[in-house]
Amino acid sequence: MTKKASKQPDPEKEAKTEPKTEVKTEVKTEAKIETPSVEAPSEEVLLARGWAALPESYRIPEVAPTLDEAQAYCRQLAESHYENFHVATWFLPKALRPHFHAIYAYCRISDDLGDEVRDPAAALALLNLWGRELDACYQGKARHPVFVALAETIHDCSIPKEPFADLLKAFRQDQTVKRYQTIEDVLAYCRYSANPVGRLVLHACGEADEEKFKLSDATCSALQLANFWQDVRRDYALGRIYLPQADMDFFRVKEVTLAEGIATPEFCGLMRCEVDYTRQLFEEGFPLIGMVSRELAVDLDLFSRGGLEILRAIERQSYDVLSARPAISKSTKAKLGLWAAAAKLLPFLRLRGRAPRTEKTD
Numbered sequence: 001m002t003k004k005a006s007k008q009p010d011p012e013k014e015a016k017t018e019p020k021t022e023v024k025t026e027v028k029t030e031a032k033i034e035t036p037s038v039e040a041p042s043e044e045v046l047l048a049r050g051w052a053a054l055p056e057s058y059r060i061p062e063v064a065p066t067l068d069e070a071q072a073y074c075r076q077l078a079e080s081h082y083e084n085f086h087v088a089t090w091f092l093p094k095a096l097r098p099h100f101h102a103i104y105a106y107c108r109i110s111d112d113l114g115d116e117v118r119d120p121a122a123a124l125a126l127l128n129l130w131g132r133e134l135d136a137c138y139q140g141k142a143r144h145p146v147f148v149a150l151a152e153t154i155h156d157c158s159i160p161k162e163p164f165a166d167l168l169k170a171f172r173q174d175q176t177v178k179r180y181q182t183i184e185d186v187l188a189y190c191r192y193s194a195n196p197v198g199r200l201v202l203h204a205c206g207e208a209d210e211e212k213f214k215l216s217d218a219t220c221s222a223l224q225l226a227n228f229w230q231d232v233r234r235d236y237a238l239g240r241i242y243l244p245q246a247d248m249d250f251f252r253v254k255e256v257t258l259a260e261g262i263a264t265p266e267f268c269g270l271m272r273c274e275v276d277y278t279r280q281l282f283e284e285g286f287p288l289i290g291m292v293s294r295e296l297a298v299d300l301d302l303f304s305r306g307g308l309e310i311l312r313a314i315e316r317q318s319y320d321v322l323s324a325r326p327a328i329s330k331s332t333k334a335k336l337g338l339w340a341a342a343a344k345l346l347p348f349l350r351l352r353g354r355a356p357r358t359e360k361t362d
Contacts, residue, residue: 070148114171163196219285
């Protein structure tokens, strides 16, 4: 018997049938840390936040008031917020007073929307809403008491929208621009923050023309600068510096000086320079007083004298506006009021100024 040969493995076939094993390589990947995205607050949320910081009476009512109710609202706002406003309107014709109340109320609330709401995003939301209300006013769809009263003023005095809109540009700018490089930059800001007020007054009084606008701009810018120099410390607390950075550099004044509230000799030299410049700007506007009606001339004279008194108060403190805010005393205010009353009857008592400066050309 022969033995069957055992089956020998076929290497070639074995290779074909041998199961393949996969070599797995571990790929290390860095774990991604996902941070939850923070959505910006909606306009509704921002508006609610902004209104919460302001008097309840500033809000837009569901139902628009009557004209009488709106004018009473503006009168109360004007006469309760600004003591000098009530004195100034004494010298205006009675028929013009509601117009001045409406203009003042618009300026007051616009300023508060930008200045009293410390959240810039909320302030911008309110200012944008206020701008839309201004647009609606010019479309005959006023809702807020200020705009109901203002619509009558706009119609009676043929006032364009531009000066009202320009004021909102300044208040929006305050939310984003905190420093100014040159005095020209500061004056460019005044072009929107102050000059529109003078133009509105000229429109309301039927005195609107380009020559008067130019002189009014000088007076209004000077008043704005006087207030800036008076409130250097207050504005710094709000994060704003209106002193030109180039002037600060020239006099070697650093921001730390404002922060510490120490009026160094360098700082006082800077303030003297700004006060002198502002006085010259007031003088450029003086000729306007002799170009308008007697009633308006008295008001212009009064406000110009008030601005000059602020500059004198700064000088009396040796230009130290950091340790104490310069202010006009009650006795000086009383004298200004009496002077204005006398000037209404005696025009020669009113301010007279030199002609505006002209740039020298080679």
